[in-house]
Amino acid sequence: MFDETPCLNPEEIAMAGEWVNSPRMNRILACLPVEEYGRHVDAMEFVLLKRGEVLFDCGDKPAFVYFPTSSLISLTSTTESGSSAELAMTGNDGLVGTTLILGGKCATHKAVVQSAGGAYRLRADAMRFELGQGGHLLQLSLRYIHALMTQMAQSLVCNRHHSLDQRLCRWLLLYLDRQPGDKLLVTHQLIAHMLGVRREAVTEAAGKLQAAGLIQYSRGYMVVINRPGLEARVCECYRAVKTEYERLFDEMPEPAPARGHPPGPTSLRHAYEDAQAMLRKYTDIYNFAPVGYFTLNASRAILKLNLAGAILLGIKHSQCGQHRFDAFVKPEYLADLQQFQAEVLGGKCRGNCEVVLTATDKRPEALVRIEAAPDDNGRELHMVVIDITAEKTLHEREQYQRALLDNCPFMVWLKDKESRFLAVNAPFAHTFGWPSAEALEGRTDYDLTSRELADAYRADDRAVMASGEKRSFEEQIEMNGALRWFETFKSPVVVDGRNIGTVGFSRDITERRRMEAELRSLAATDSLTQLANRRHFLARLEETHADLLRDADHPVAVLMFDLDHFKSINDSLGHAAGDAVLRLFSSLLRDELRAGDLAGRIGGEEFAVLLTRSNPDAAAAFAERIRRKVAETSILMDQRRIAITVSIGIALMLAEDTTAEQALGRADDALYRAKAEGRNRIALAETPPPQQVFRGVQAAM
């Protein structure tokens, strides 16, 4: 029938290339509502058809339905003797594969590419599924078949009753209406074939049209240069077909890019561009949304889904219709999903449901939140599916972190670089008397404490951020009327090498401090007398000596005391009585001390006293007061009155002393002398001269 084998010449490629890229160039596809269009487009495949290519032959089972955009397809019928004629032609006005739509198994005609160009094709099974949905595509397809039958019937009438000139005009105009541009890549032989007449007759008729200035032809192609002239000359068969085709598109509810009068190539192109722009926008929003969009029918077959949805399920975007959503849901969640669907379709207001999707080869199991609404008829479910696995994991991790923080015995806080609290733990909020940790978020130290303290904390934070170093300190803060000790650690929070805030830990160490003080005191105290023990007394003696070396203007006196004949008390009355005497003497001693002075028990019944900022006279007066008080005191025990006396040695600590114990040694020597001289008396160490010290004391004795 065609003298060329299937091919594309450069001119055809240029023409096709100009038009190939938009499914909306096909008027049926352009008439589909955007939603339905979006669903089909993904399943379609673009093909560049070569002139002479047979899409299917009579008796074939068509594997695809074609929606030509810039190609033109002839539907032809061939007799047993081999002669053929064109039944109808289909271009961007329709589809090829009507057998499928009408439910037939095999094609009753042949579909052959008459003019090379582009087409989109949909697999037969996908088309059947779409037709089964009863949507706009079905309506349009049936209407198109009606228009096609009109074209066939009109061709039959025309071929029988009208002149070849008119038939040629009809054929050329039908051709032009179905493909872009005004150029027809046809030979006289081809036209003759299509019209079922001899080539010479076509050449003659074409010659007339060319002579009338309506067309121009050269070998292989024809250009229409006066379309109105052709329309004036054509018979009514063309207009009958055209009217039917316009009705097909005009009565569709959805606005189509091409309406009203037959669009010329330019207006058609604009309409396509607008439609394409709108589609691109819509498709982008729909497909690149960060959540999955799904439309399910009553049995939860996926009618439509976007790119994110396809990725979530691990299926191809074009595979909608082949899957049920249930296949991706873990079985234990199916009942809830079904109930959710029933409630949504039944108009009950259920916010969402959460189900777990089974793992795919691209991702592990995913927890998704589904929000849904019914379509207008309450039959389909429009779902937004959000993968909340990460959100849930994050939430759980936050709960763990919160538990960790709240159960931490420290107060913990995080501050931004403006010293605003980003997070604090429950102990922190509790310590400052706030109802919850959350209530402190966004607040500052100025909301918690005095301006002065808040200023200091702010300065600390800045110092930590500026230096990038940790800081720790102990401080005493008045809290609820009581002074409490806190130990605080602050560190910078570093992200990508920048200090963006601080993290702090603090704990109340009031009790620890109290215990430490108690331990220190216990370690320094003689348990029997509650005076300083020997170790503590000697330590203080050392410190005092060091002070004296720095400041010799404040003399220090060291006194040694020893109870006289103490052994006899022990021996005669027992050890407990001896202890009682030691305690009594200690209390007498303590009563005479000024602040800054220290008394210690440095041996069994030996005591020492350190008098700071003293002088020989004052030290002697102190010693004398003690001696007299002891002598005047007696203890009644086992109905016996026990009299006690004490001997005392005094020495001044000298700046020349190389050790503190030298002064103690001199006081001990003086004590020894006091004992030797008869006890119950005071003796002053050799240096400084004794007469200075004893002035007035001797007189008292």
Ligand SMILES: Nc1nc2c(ncn2[C@@H]2O[C@H](COP(=O)(O)OP(=O)(O)OP(=O)(O)O)[C@@H](O)[C@H]2O)c(=O)[nH]1
């Ligand atoms: N009850 C009691 N006795 C103690 C304690 N420590 C030491 N002693 C006794 O104190 C006595 C000290 O006796 P001595 O050193 O001989 O001195 P003294 O009897 O006081 O005689 P002079 O010091 O020379 O007057 C001993 O009997 C010790 O056992 C103590 O903690 N309690």
